[in-house]
Amino acid sequence: xxxxxxxxxxxxxxxxxxxxxxxELQFVNDYTFCIAVILSAQAKDSAVNKITKxxxxxxxxxxxxxxxxxxxxxxxxSIGLYxxxxxxxxxxxxxxxxxxxxxxxxxxxxxxxxxxxxxxSANVIANTLFRMPFxxxxxxxxxxxxxxxxTNSSSPTAVESxxxxxxxxxxxxxxxxxxxxxxxxxCIAKNPKCSECVVKHLCPHTQRSLGQFF
Numbered sequence: 001x002x003x004x005x006x007x008x009x010x011x012x013x014x015x016x017x018x019x020x021x022x023x024e025l026q027f028v029n030d031y032t033f034c035i036a037v038i039l040s041a042q043a044k045d046s047a048v049n050k051i052t053k054x055x056x057x058x059x060x061x062x063x064x065x066x067x068x069x070x071x072x073x074x075x076x077x078s079i080g081l082y083x084x085x086x087x088x089x090x091x092x093x094x095x096x097x098x099x100x101x102x103x104x105x106x107x108x109x110x111x112x113x114x115x116x117x118x119x120x121s122a123n124v125i126a127n128t129l130f131r132m133p134f135x136x137x138x139x140x141x142x143x144x145x146x147x148x149x150x151t152n153s154s155s156p157t158a159v160e161s162x163x164x165x166x167x168x169x170x171x172x173x174x175x176x177x178x179x180x181x182x183x184x185x186x187c188i189a190k191n192p193k194c195s196e197c198v199v200k201h202l203c204p205h206t207q208r209s210l211g212q213f214f
Contacts, residue, residue, distance in 0.1 A: 002149045002166070002202070010148060010199045011171040014178040017198045021177035023128050025049065030104040030129050031096070032056050035065070037124055038088050038116040043079050051076050062093035062102055088116030106130050120156060124176070133172035135163045140183030141176060147187060147205035 002010070015021070024045045027033035032052070039048045055075050059065040065072070072086040079085070092115045096102055104125070105111060111122035123136035135141075137156040141163075145151045151162035167175050186193050192205075200206040 001152065004166070004168075006202050007150065007166050008168050010150075010202050011167060011175065011178065013198045013202075014182055015171070015174065018178055018181050021174045021181060023124070023177065024181075026052055028056055028060050031062060031102075032060050033129060034092065034104055034117070034125055035089055037121050038092060039076060039079060039085055041085070041116075041121075042081060047079055051079055062096045065089060065093045066097070085116070091115035092117070104129065108132070108134060119160075123160075127173065127176060131173055133169070134176075135160055135167070135172060136176045137163070138176075138180065139189075140187075141179045143189060144179045144183040144187045147192070147203060148199065149204045 025036040026049045076082045108122045108126045120136045123134040126132040137160045151159045194206045
């Protein structure tokens with residue numbers, strides 16, 4: 001595991017290299033961001049963005065979305081798990097209307113209770129929309145965190161806990177997006193671009209790859 005000094009240096013370097021650490025999901029308001037997050041489960045952001053423009057042009061609020069009903073399936077059919085996602089979108093929209101007067105709750109516990117929203121999604125929504133210092137753990141964050149020696153854990157919940165303890169507070173708001181974007185474009189799953197990595201000098205994975213065991 002990395003020292004606090006190294007963790008600070010890692011996030012300082014990532015922050016300097018990634019000037020705008022934010023989501024790549026496209027949205028027009030709080031509600032549409034939540035829908036994009038639901039659609040992003042087990043799907044790439046780029047795939048989600050291909051369908052959300054046409055969807056949000058028709059329905060950018062829960063009231064219009066409910067009116068679409070079964071037509072949602074046809075609009076999102078190109079994305080994986082479209083049937084279950086369409087069902088969750090309908091349930092989520094109804095819950096937002098019935099329980100929160102059409103507004104997205106600014107409370108992670110309430111978000112987690114909504115259809116299609118788990119712990120990771122609730123963290124993403126609270127972090128992106130309301131700038132709350134929660135750290136969402138997806139496959140990129142899990143992979144990059146382990147390679148960088150920020151955690152030895154394998155479950156998202158345990159990794160989240162490790163990151164909250166290790167990452168300096170000033171980086172909590174941007175931590176997820178910094179790790180996601182680094183994992184998406186540099187520290188990729190296969191053949192990571194270690195030569196382009198701004199934290200390679202602090203990365204145990206890179207050092208092992210070079211044969212410098214320590």
